[in-house]
Amino acid sequence: MKSLEAKKAGLLRKIQGCSGMVQGSLVVLYRKCGKKGCRCERGERHGPAYYLSYKEGGVTRMVYIPVSRLGEVKKAMEGFSRYWELGVKLSRLNLEQLGLRKSARPDHGREGI
Secondary structure, three states, X not given: OOOHHHHHHHHHHHHHOOOOOOOOEEEEEEEOOOOOOOHHHHOOOEEEEEEEEEEEOOEEEEXXXXXXXXXXXXXXXXXXXXXXXXXXXXXXXXHHHOOOOOOOOHXXXXXXX
Protein backbone atom coordinates (compact mmCIF):
# COMPACT_ATOMS: atom_id res chain seq x y z
CA MET A 1 0.00 0.00 0.00
CA LYS A 2 1.30 3.45 -0.92
CA SER A 3 2.22 5.77 1.88
CA LEU A 4 0.09 8.87 2.39
CA GLU A 5 2.98 11.09 1.27
CA ALA A 6 3.35 9.15 -1.98
CA LYS A 7 -0.41 9.39 -2.63
CA LYS A 8 -0.33 13.14 -1.93
CA ALA A 9 2.64 13.62 -4.25
CA GLY A 10 0.77 11.78 -7.02
CA LEU A 11 -2.31 13.95 -6.54
CA LEU A 12 -0.23 17.13 -6.57
CA ARG A 13 1.36 16.07 -9.89
CA LYS A 14 -2.13 15.52 -11.32
CA ILE A 15 -3.29 18.91 -9.99
CA GLN A 16 -0.39 20.58 -11.83
CA GLY A 17 -1.81 19.10 -15.02
CA CYS A 18 -4.95 21.20 -14.53
CA SER A 19 -3.13 24.52 -14.98
CA GLY A 20 -5.30 25.47 -17.99
CA MET A 21 -8.52 25.23 -15.97
CA VAL A 22 -11.32 27.79 -15.99
CA GLN A 23 -14.03 27.99 -13.33
CA GLY A 24 -17.52 29.05 -14.35
CA SER A 25 -20.72 28.04 -16.08
CA LEU A 26 -21.54 28.10 -19.76
CA VAL A 27 -24.59 30.26 -20.50
CA VAL A 28 -26.46 30.23 -23.82
CA LEU A 29 -28.46 33.36 -24.65
CA TYR A 30 -31.00 34.20 -27.35
CA ARG A 31 -31.75 37.92 -27.58
CA LYS A 32 -33.92 40.56 -29.17
CA CYS A 33 -32.12 43.46 -30.85
CA GLY A 34 -35.08 45.87 -30.81
CA LYS A 35 -34.79 46.99 -34.45
CA LYS A 36 -38.09 47.63 -36.22
CA GLY A 37 -38.96 44.92 -38.72
CA CYS A 38 -36.29 42.49 -37.49
CA ARG A 39 -37.16 38.80 -37.25
CA CYS A 40 -36.68 38.98 -33.48
CA GLU A 41 -39.67 41.31 -33.32
CA ARG A 42 -41.75 38.31 -34.47
CA GLY A 43 -40.25 36.05 -31.81
CA GLU A 44 -37.25 34.62 -33.72
CA ARG A 45 -34.50 35.69 -31.38
CA HIS A 46 -30.85 36.12 -32.31
CA GLY A 47 -28.50 33.45 -31.09
CA PRO A 48 -27.25 31.29 -29.73
CA ALA A 49 -24.57 33.44 -28.08
CA TYR A 50 -22.26 31.73 -25.60
CA TYR A 51 -20.95 33.28 -22.39
CA LEU A 52 -18.82 32.08 -19.52
CA SER A 53 -20.40 33.15 -16.24
CA TYR A 54 -18.22 33.35 -13.14
CA LYS A 55 -18.06 35.18 -9.82
CA GLU A 56 -15.35 37.65 -8.98
CA GLY A 57 -15.42 39.54 -5.70
CA GLY A 58 -19.04 38.51 -5.13
CA VAL A 59 -20.10 39.93 -8.50
CA THR A 60 -21.25 37.72 -11.37
CA ARG A 61 -19.31 38.41 -14.55
CA MET A 62 -20.01 37.14 -18.05
CA VAL A 63 -17.54 37.00 -20.89
CA TYR A 64 -18.53 36.31 -24.51
CA ILE A 65 -17.21 33.06 -25.98
CA PRO A 66 -16.96 32.89 -29.80
CA VAL A 67 -18.23 29.61 -31.26
CA SER A 68 -14.71 28.98 -32.60
CA ARG A 69 -13.39 28.83 -29.00
CA LEU A 70 -16.29 26.94 -27.42
CA GLY A 71 -14.49 23.56 -27.39
CA GLU A 72 -11.40 25.12 -25.83
CA VAL A 73 -13.47 26.74 -23.05
CA LYS A 74 -15.40 23.52 -22.37
CA LYS A 75 -12.12 21.63 -22.04
CA ALA A 76 -10.81 24.27 -19.62
CA MET A 77 -14.02 23.96 -17.58
CA GLU A 78 -13.56 20.18 -17.46
CA GLY A 79 -10.05 20.89 -16.18
CA PHE A 80 -11.53 22.81 -13.27
CA SER A 81 -13.85 19.90 -12.45
CA ARG A 82 -10.86 17.56 -12.43
CA TYR A 83 -8.91 20.02 -10.24
CA TRP A 84 -11.82 20.15 -7.77
CA GLU A 85 -12.09 16.34 -7.60
CA LEU A 86 -8.35 16.03 -6.99
CA GLY A 87 -8.47 18.74 -4.32
CA VAL A 88 -11.19 16.85 -2.46
CA LYS A 89 -9.09 13.67 -2.57
CA LEU A 90 -6.06 15.59 -1.30
CA SER A 91 -8.14 17.02 1.54
CA ARG A 92 -9.25 13.50 2.54
CA LEU A 93 -5.64 12.35 2.63
CA ASN A 94 -4.71 15.36 4.77
CA LEU A 95 -7.53 14.52 7.20
CA GLU A 96 -6.23 10.97 7.35
CA GLN A 97 -2.68 12.21 7.91
CA LEU A 98 -3.89 14.41 10.77
CA GLY A 99 -5.58 11.38 12.30
CA LEU A 100 -9.04 12.87 11.81
CA ARG A 101 -10.25 10.28 9.28
CA LYS A 102 -9.84 6.54 8.98
CA SER A 103 -8.27 5.30 5.76
CA ALA A 104 -10.72 4.53 2.97
CA ARG A 105 -11.71 0.90 2.60
CA PRO A 106 -11.23 -0.29 -0.98
CA ASP A 107 -14.06 -2.86 -0.76
CA HIS A 108 -16.81 -0.24 -1.14
CA GLY A 109 -16.51 0.01 -4.92
CA ARG A 110 -15.09 3.52 -4.75
CA GLU A 111 -12.08 4.60 -6.72
CA GLY A 112 -8.96 4.46 -4.56
CA ILE A 113 -7.60 7.72 -3.28
